[in-house]
Amino acid sequence: MDSRFLMTLQVAVVGAQKIGAVPHGTRVTAPIASGHFEGPRLRGKVLPGGGDWTLLRSDGVLELDLRITLETDDGALIHMASFGLRHGPPESMAALARGERVDPASYYFRTTTRFETAHAKYTFLNHLVGVSSGDRRAEGPIYTIDEIL
Amino acid sequence: MQTRPLMSLRFSTAPTQNVGAGPHGTRITFPITGGSFDGERLRGTVLPGGDDWVIKRLDGVLELDLRVTLETDDGALIHMTFEGIRHDDAPGGPYFRTLPRFETAASQYAFLNRLLAVGRGEIRAEGPVHVIEEIL
Numbered sequence: 090m091d092s093r094f095l096m097t098l099q100v101a102v103v104g105a106q107k108i109g110a111v112p113h114g115t116r117v118t119a120p121i122a123s124g125h126f127e128g129p130r131l132r133g134k135v136l137p138g139g140g141d142w143t144l145l146r147s148d149g150v151l152e153l154d155l156r157i158t159l160e161t162d163d164g165a166l167i168h169m170a171s172f173g174l175r176h177g178p179p180e181s182m183a184a185l186a187r188g189e190r191v192d193p194a195s196y197y198f199r200t201t202t203r204f205e206t207a208h209a210k211y212t213f214l215n216h217l218v219g220v221s222s223g224d225r226r227a228e229g230p231i232y233t234i235d236e237i238l
Numbered sequence: 239m240q241t242r243p244l245m246s247l248r249f250s251t252a253p254t255q256n257v258g259a260g261p262h263g264t265r266i267t268f269p270i271t272g273g274s275f276d277g278e279r280l281r282g283t284v285l286p287g288g289d290d291w292v293i294k295r296l297d298g299v300l301e302l303d304l305r306v307t308l309e310t311d312d313g314a315l316i317h318m319t320f321e322g323i324r325h326d327d328a329p330g331g332p333y334f335r336t337l338p339r340f341e342t343a344a345s346q347y348a349f350l351n352r353l354l355a356v357g358r359g360e361i362r363a364e365g366p367v368h369v370i371e372e373i374l
Contacts, residue, residue, distance in 0.1 A: 090239070092239040148352075172339075199373050201354055218322070218335045
């Protein structure tokens with residue numbers, strides 16, 4: 090499938106809320122405090138108030154459900170929602186849990202992304218689906234997001 | 239983004255249910271009556287009973303919201319959903335892409351529980367065809 094680079098996005102997570110064992114797995118909600126994004130067609134910052142609602146399933150796969158608001162450097166607000174999966178060999182997952190830097194090629198961390206905006210300059214985002222590769226860092230993940238062409 | 243082929247999926251549909259203008263746009267439901275899918279790693283038929291709940295948004299773009307059950311040729315059931323966008327008037331030509339997800343209890347297909355996918359849709363006379371690739 091052809092794709093084209095859209096942006097990199099880094100978010101900062103603070104104070105993970107460990108909700109614990111729920112009917113579908115183990116739920117941890119990660120509030121997003123800040124962040125920034127940068128690409129040839131848009132750049133700006135992540136507003137505080139979003140979050141990533143994660144669920145560790147019984148098969149060891151982590152499901153991610155991210156909702157954040159982006160603010161571009163020219164003042165447009167963009168609603169962004171992603172669904173993702175993260176899994177990998179036990180040693181990589183254990184190292185991530187300890188907050189260590191792990192080569193993102195050693196595990197699967199992908200998301201699919203949708204956008205909504207009312208700003209005329211960015212309406213192209215309303216008309217595309219995105220996919221991303223994630224690099225989980227202790228301070229928060231970095232996503233490389235591509236537009237599916 | 240690297241991808242690899244997963245399957246081609248064809249649906250047959252019953253007459254649409256034109257629910258009409260609602261708060262999010264014009265709602266049209268496409269009942270799925272059957273279909274088939276095939277790829278190197280899985281093939282089989284689409285069971286009747288699923289639907290694609292479609293909204294035509296105020297900007298003219300169709301949003302798809304599909305749920306179906308697939309049955310493989312060796313008897314496994316796979317729950318499949320996708321959301322998608324169909325924008326027939328896109329500047330570069332029709333844009334019809336979906337984001338399928340899968341759930342199964344069959345161990346030989348458990349790899350489907352662990353992947354994300356993208357699909358490219360095509361409208362053909364006999365019904366829609368989706369070429370689905372795994373995101374690597």
